[in-house]
Amino acid sequence: MLFFRYLSDDGTDAGTKNAKVNGFAVPQYFWIEDSRTFWVNRVIITLEDNGGWTNSNYAGRGPLGNGIFFHLLDSDNNVVLDFMDGVAVQGNSDYGRLCYDVSLLDAGGASGIKFLHARWTFAKAKSLRHEPNGLLVPKGYKFAVLLQDDFSAMSGHWFNAQGEWGA
Numbered sequence: 001m002l003f004f005r006y007l008s009d010d011g012t013d014a015g016t017k018n019a020k021v022n023g024f025a026v027p028q029y030f031w032i033e034d035s036r037t038f039w040v041n042r043v044i045i046t047l048e049d050n051g052g053w054t055n056s057n058y059a060g061r062g063p064l065g066n067g068i069f070f071h072l073l074d075s076d077n078n079v080v081l082d083f084m085d086g087v088a089v090q091g092n093s094d095y096g097r098l099c100y101d102v103s104l105l106d107a108g109g110a111s112g113i114k115f116l117h118a119r120w121t122f123a124k125a126k127s128l129r130h131e132p133n134g135l136l137v138p139k140g141y142k143f144a145v146l147l148q149d150d151f152s153a154m155s156g157h158w159f160n161a162q163g164e165w166g167a
Contacts, residue, residue, distance in 0.1 A: 007032050007145055007159040019157040023147035024066070030159060031073070031144035033137075037166035040143050041134035042121040045095060048156030050112035053104065055093035059154050060114065064090040066148035070098075075140040088148075092116055113155060133164050 007030040008015030019030045032040075051060025058064045067088020072081035089095060095102050099118040107113040122135040137143050143161060151157050 001165045002163070003038070003165055004160065004162050005032050007143070007161060011142060017158065019145070019147060019159060020151045020154045021147060021157075022150040022152045024150045027066075027146055027148040029071075029073075029142075029144045029146055031142040032161050033140070033142040034165065035139060037139050038137050038163055039122075039133035039135060039166065040137060040161050040163040041123045042119055042162050044158075044160040044162070045099070045116075045118040045120065046156060046158040046160070047092070047116040047154065048113060048158075049154045050114065053092065053114050053116075056091040058089075058091055058149075059116065059157075060112075061153070064088070064149045068148070069146040071142075071144045071146060072135075072137065073142040073144050077142075080141070095120075135163075 005013065006017035007019070008017050009028065009030055011031045011033040021028050047059040049059035049061065053060050056063050067090045069088055070083040071079045074080050083098070095116070095118040099120040101119040103117050105115045105117065107115065123133065135143070145159050
């Protein structure tokens with residue numbers, strides 16, 4: 001069965017899904033987990049903000065100081081796999097290191113709101129822990145994003161995982 005779920009602050013459908021949080025003082029994970037094994041086929045990353053969008057800025061803000069990491073965590077929250085190999089996302093263009101499809105859209109109007117959309121596809125990556133249906137996440141494990149900067153002034157900060165539930 002397919003799923004479409006936003007990473008949240010508690011790993012469930014009921015948690016906070018807009019990751020515009022202040023993770024500077026206390027880093028925060030947003031994640032997805034389940035009591036079943038599942039496969040993440042792709043993740044849609046969306047940044048929504050106004051301000052000075054450049055390649056080195058994150059959204060319309062300045063470059064991130066600590067950055068963002070994507071992790072596979074075991075049931076004890078140990079990092080099993082660092083998808084970033086220790087190199088954080090600190091600016092808009094850094095998503096191009098992970099995602100083939102990255103686009104910047106201008107909403108127009110007086111608001112100055114712009115959107116960055118990135119599609120990170122695991123089903124075609126043929127990389128670590130790859131399964132035919134995408135990234136295998138074992139029962140009790142978490143696919144997670146670590147937020148270590150202040151994103152609270154952004155209009156929107158979303159990570160939507162799409163994939164298939166297992167048994």
